[in-house]
Amino acid sequence: MGELLAILEKYNHLLLNGTLETLYMVSVSLVIAVIFGIPLGVLTTITRKGHILTNNVLNKILDGIINIGRSIPFIILMVAIIPLTRALVGTSIGTTAAIVPLAVAAIPFVARVVDNALLEIDPGIIEAARSMGATPLQIIVKVLLPEALPGLILGVTLTAINLIGYSAMAGAIGGGGLGDIAVRYGYQRFRIEVMVQTVIILVLLVQLIQWAGNKIASHFDHR
């Protein structure tokens, strides 16, 4: 009996730690992805033909970067950028090290999500702002981003959920987190109950994030 409790405690401790590690990886990489992805997405949109700072060459380059970034499978990206990870974090193993490939993978994703959200805005609204003598920066800050806010929030939500999936893969090569636990205990040691528990936690996390994202987005949606 005492032995069983000890095992349970050990696993609970393990699951709690894993959850925290996952949250840490996802949230930090999400913040980084948003910081870099939003400007990248905005720049892609406004350089499109007919937009406020049309620049065909720059647009094609940015569009290409985003597409390439999104087409590399995460597991390959993770390995491929190990030198970058080492340079930035000092190691390529561990939870903090996993943040680098996660962020790198999420930046183009966020950029595309931003690009799509901004393209949804009625061009008439942008024209009205131009007719008032707004500068391109004023149009970005006062028109594009606020008008696209609900779409941006949903896009960030989507990115967060994707990152949870990626973080499980990062776990598989020593990044820690729930994915790591599922693989090491559930898969390699045939502890089905541990695997089931981690999956339940992941499902709940995803549900919670989507629910919160929807709530916040609809709060800001006045269309």
Added chain:
Amino acid sequence: MIEIKGLVKNYSTGQGVLHALNGVDLKVNEGEIFGIIGPSGAGKSTLIRSLNLLEIPDAGSIKINGKEVRSLKGKELRDFRRKIGMIFQHFNLLSSRTVRENIAFPLEIAGVPAGERNRKVDRLMELVGLSAHADHYPSELSGGQKQRVGIARALANDPQILLSDEATSSLDPESTEAILDLLKRIRDELNLTIVLITHEMEVIKKICDRVAVLENGRVIEEGEVIDVFLNPQQELTRRFIRTVIDYTLPEGLEEMVIKGTLVRVTFKGESTHQPLMSLLVKKYQIDANILYGRIDDIQGTPFGTLILEMIPNGGSIDQALNFLKEQGLVVEVLKNG
């Protein structure tokens, strides 16, 4: 005030070059409401967007208060645009901002401090009758209310000129009426010059002082609204007038009127005070049969339209028609007897 000369704008499309503006000349006087009417594709939208350089013309000149607009760039252009208000068919309000915040938007852009901004927004909301809706979002407003927000927003930076791009085209008749009244009122109160484009002759008839008819990128007719109604020169203009004063006789009726000559008589102002019908009968021995008649009000001037069937009763039709013309009436023979 606004002088447009030889304005040209071409678009290259998949099928070749589209000549949106084909050498437009126009003059808009200070304080007037100038209407530009034309069918869709005539170049109205391109023309009005050229006035604040939302469209860049290929050739020609646009002078506002003697200053060439086409040479403006960067900050100069933005400062110039702040002095020209614009309203739109689909209102183009920011959905993320309340009424108050939408009206404050151009003031924020112009860098007006918050205190002054608030005072100004309050005044503007009162001017357009929206004070009760200050904290509503556009999605909670009716079309007419949205356009009021659009108008208040366009007036925020005290413009001298207001451009109206089909501002009533997506409104119901009642809201259209109210918005047109509002435009006229603010023109009078603020001494604005308003340039509007529309495809509805009703709008021209109701509030415009002068009108230009645009077809295929050219001005085909231009003048005081009452004169254009009285004596349209172009078939397109006649068609537009018929959309508000429909003197087309019911089908079949024209065939029945075989005896007489069918004549359209239009007149304005004092001409309506003459007892013309009795003179026709007594002096010119013509029996005149009124098939259609109405009197409209164009900018406060009575404007009459009559369709007469004239049957000679000893007199001559030509003499009678000359007499009517001498009285200052515009006479058009629709069908000879």
